[in-house]
Amino acid sequence: xxxxxxxxxxxxxxxxxxxxxxxxxxxxxxxxxxxxxxxxxxxxxxxxxxxxxxxxxxxxxxxxxxxxxxxxxxxxxxxxxxxxxxxxxxxxxxxxxxxxxxxxxxxxxxxxxxxxxxxxxxxxxxxxxxxxxxxxxxxxxxxxxxxxxxxxxxxxxxxxxxxxxxxxxxxxxxxxxxxxxx
Amino acid sequence: xxxxxxxxxxxxxxxxxxxxxxxxxxxxxxxxxxxxxxxxxxxxxxxxxxxxxxxxxxxxxxxxxxxxxxxxxxxxxxxxxxxxxxxxxxxxxxxxxxxxxxxxxxxxxxxxxxxxxxxxxxxxxxxxxxxxxxxxxxxxxxxxxxxxxxxxxxxxxxxxxxxxxxxxxxxxxxxxxxxxxxxxxxxxxxxxxxxxxxxxxxxxxxxxxxxxxxxxxxxxxxxxxxxxxxx
Numbered sequence: 255x256x257x258x259x260x261x262x263x264x265x266x267x268x269x270x271x272x273x274x275x276x277x278x279x280x281x282x283x284x285x286x287x288x289x290x291x292x293x294x295x296x297x298x299x300x301x302x303x304x305x306x307x308x309x310x311x312x313x314x315x316x317x318x319x320x321x322x323x324x325x326x327x328x329x330x331x332x333x334x335x336x337x338x339x340x341x342x343x344x345x346x347x348x349x350x351x352x353x354x355x356x357x358x359x360x361x362x363x364x365x366x367x368x369x370x371x372x373x374x375x376x377x378x379x380x381x382x383x384x385x386x387x388x389x390x391x392x393x394x395x396x397x398x399x400x401x402x403x404x405x406x407x408x409x410x411x412x413x414x415x416x417x418x419x420x421x422x423x424x425x426x427x428x429x430x431x432x433x434x435x436x
Numbered sequence: 437x438x439x440x441x442x443x444x445x446x447x448x449x450x451x452x453x454x455x456x457x458x459x460x461x462x463x464x465x466x467x468x469x470x471x472x473x474x475x476x477x478x479x480x481x482x483x484x485x486x487x488x489x490x491x492x493x494x495x496x497x498x499x500x501x502x503x504x505x506x507x508x509x510x511x512x513x514x515x516x517x518x519x520x521x522x523x524x525x526x527x528x529x530x531x532x533x534x535x536x537x538x539x540x541x542x543x544x545x546x547x548x549x550x551x552x553x554x555x556x557x558x559x560x561x562x563x564x565x566x567x568x569x570x571x572x573x574x575x576x577x578x579x580x581x582x583x584x585x586x587x588x589x590x591x592x593x594x595x596x597x598x599x600x601x602x603x604x605x606x607x608x609x610x611x612x613x614x615x616x617x618x619x620x621x622x623x624x625x626x627x628x629x630x631x632x633x634x635x636x637x638x639x640x641x642x643x644x645x646x647x648x649x650x651x652x653x654x655x656x657x658x659x660x661x662x663x664x665x666x667x
Binding site: 336339342343344345346348349351352389392394395401402403404406428430431433434435436 | 528532534535536537538541542547550551554556557558561562564565566567581651657658659660
């Protein structure tokens with residue numbers, strides 16, 4: 255059996271979900287037997303080099319770059335998995351959803367109590383910077399997502415069981431202890 | 437006079453006392469029917485619909501319906517399980533329930549129901565409504581983002597004269613459960629703690645102490661909600 259190919263990315267997330275992938279401990283050796291990694295921060299491959307079986311998305315969409323990467327993943331992955339609360343429901347970045355973007359930027363770069371270096375009172379406006387979206391979107395509200403693994407971060411056992419089930423094509427059962435929203 | 441009633445839940449015969457509601461009778465018999473707005477000692481009002489069951493093919497709320505002889509109740513059937521799951525999902529998308537940042541996480545009944553029904557993602561789009569937080573009371577914080585309007589605080593948190601600390605404000609989709617500003621200033625400590633305890637979600641947060649139970653030891657970390665009832 256040829257190895258399944260996996261790609262991962264972190265959009266508006268904190269990389270905690272990727273840390274939780276590493277939390278599978280020594281099973282990582284088994285994982286390498288089962289899968290091959292393509293575009294991912296794990297191996298630092300920036301562009302897809304072939305069609306990928308499973309794409310794992312951490313984080314929701316808070317800016318235009320996130321949306322672009324997510325669409326790029328959807329095009330190049332047969333199965334997309336939302337990993338963690340941010341990808342599933344926006345998570346902590348989505349706490350800004352009730353606040354207008356202008357106010358957020360104002361607080362972060364001009365008025366915040368810890369702002370001291372921004373003497374010229376500039377809001378970041380370089381054309382190289384991705385545009386911030388009006389609100390943070392869960393991934394499945396932007397593209398079709400096939401599977402969801404909740405948690406902040408998702409428990410390593412949940413990630414492991416889900417990956418093994420996806421790679422081997424077997425059904426997975428979800429023990430109570432591993433499906434958590436925090 | 438015979439005070440017992442015999443009826444069936446999913447085909448199992450349950451004996452109950454006359455005047456009991458289906459939820460009371462079922463829980464006494466070790467059969468779990470999920471509830472959320474229902475609270476011990478408070479007159480049930482059936483507003484959250486979590487306890488919906490089918491009686492003679494009609495949907496009824498089990499917390500408000502009294503038992504009667506020969507009644508056939510359907511409880512744990514696929515249709516109702518999916519309906520209850522959709523009710524939980526609706527509650528999640530209609531508020532701002534950020535479990536990772538909530539102090540009630542692990543002890544929250546809404547979250548626990550999400551776990552029990554294995555809600556991985558809501559089927560409805562998130563609404564991210566704009567809600568406020570009232571932190572004016574020195575004892576508690578009232579977070580409207582998480583309120584599910586169950587009225588449990590309104591029914592149980594009263595002063596010695598029976599005056600409510602909490603009440604509805606506004607109407608229709610703008611309705612909010614708010615804390616009386618004056619009474620909030622002088623709220624006794626034990627009542628503030630009780631308010632947080634009675635709130636099924638994290639809408640009422642007791643100030644100064646937070647996250648004091650480690651993950652793994654909280655109420656719903658290891659065992660699902662309702663497992664204390666089921667035999």
